[in-house]
Amino acid sequence: MGKPCKTAILISGSGTNLQAFIDAVDSGDLDLELCAVFSNNPDAFGLERAEKAGIATACIQHADYPDRESFDQAVIAELDRFEPDLLVLAGFMRILSPRFVTHYAGRILNIHPALLPLYPGLNTHQRVLDAGDEWHGSTVHFVTEKLDAGPCILQGRVAVLPGESAQELEKRVQAVEHRIYPQAAGWVGSGKVKFSKGESWIDGAKAEMPRVVTFK
Ligand code: GAR
Numbered sequence: 001m002g003k004p005c006k007t008a009i010l011i012s013g014s015g016t017n018l019q020a021f022i023d024a025v026d027s028g029d030l031d032l033e034l035c036a037v038f039s040n041n042p043d044a045f046g047l048e049r050a051e052k053a054g055i056a057t058a059c060i061q062h063a064d065y066p067d068r069e070s071f072d073q074a075v076i077a078e079l080d081r082f083e084p085d086l087l088v089l090a091g092f093m094r095i096l097s098p099r100f101v102t103h104y105a106g107r108i109l110n111i112h113p114a115l116l117p118l119y120p121g122l123n124t125h126q127r128v129l130d131a132g133d134e135w136h137g138s139t140v141h142f143v144t145e146k147l148d149a150g151p152c153i154l155q156g157r158v159a160v161l162p163g164e165s166a167q168e169l170e171k172r173v174q175a176v177e178h179r180i181y182p183q184a185a186g187w188v189g190s191g192k193v194k195f196s197k198g199e200s201w202i203d204g205a206k207a208e209m210p211r212v213v214t215f216k
Pocket of ligand 1: 011012013014015016017018046090091092111112113121138174177
């Protein structure tokens with residue numbers, strides 16, 4: 001067996017997805033080495049989760065830098081100390097500069113709370129309710145320079161329930177995220193899924209569509 005893929009997780013907030021990675025690695029379900037947790041927000045609860053799990057943490061605040069470029073350069077320098085093979089954005093609420101994306105080309109994953117290409121951007125749960133959609137969910141995708149538009153790997157979807165609030169829907173979608181994100185990252189770590197020529201490839205075939213799993 002090869003060495004597990006060294007994975008840095010980037011967060012800005014609560015870190016429930018981070019926790020799902022920690023739990024999956026601890027239980028032996030996920031063969032990744034969580035080498036660092038990085039936050040742009042010193043108050044992110046996810047930093048406490050990481051410390052409790054014995055994972056190295058790092059924090060750089062964007063307010064300390066004059067622009068996105070210089071902040072991203074500082075983050076690159078910090079992350080590279082850990083020599084990550086893979087970056088997992090887990091509620092990292094910063095838009096990445098082209099330089100950052102190029103530096104880690106094909107090695108950055110994001111999870112977005114919508115069935116991309118539907119609803120890039122913010123406030124997805126309310127937008128789904130407002131539109132009266134039948135389905136909602138979350139998407140794991142490779143990060144490219146265009147926001148929420150990189151090639152998709154895995155989607156988890158749930159049926160929208162009559163009368164549910166945006167908060168209730170968000171909670172159900174987050175539970176789905178905790179299932180699909182470690183799974184998709186494990187696929188990348190094991191080489192089952194690769195990024196090449198701007199596309200995602202699953203088991204050696206170009207993935208025109210993500211894998212879709214329906215949850216109750
Ligand atoms: C997750 O639901 C994730 O999909 C979303 O932030 C939440 C972070 O929760 N990400 C985005 O909206 C990115 N555009 P967590 O801190 O509890 O993992």
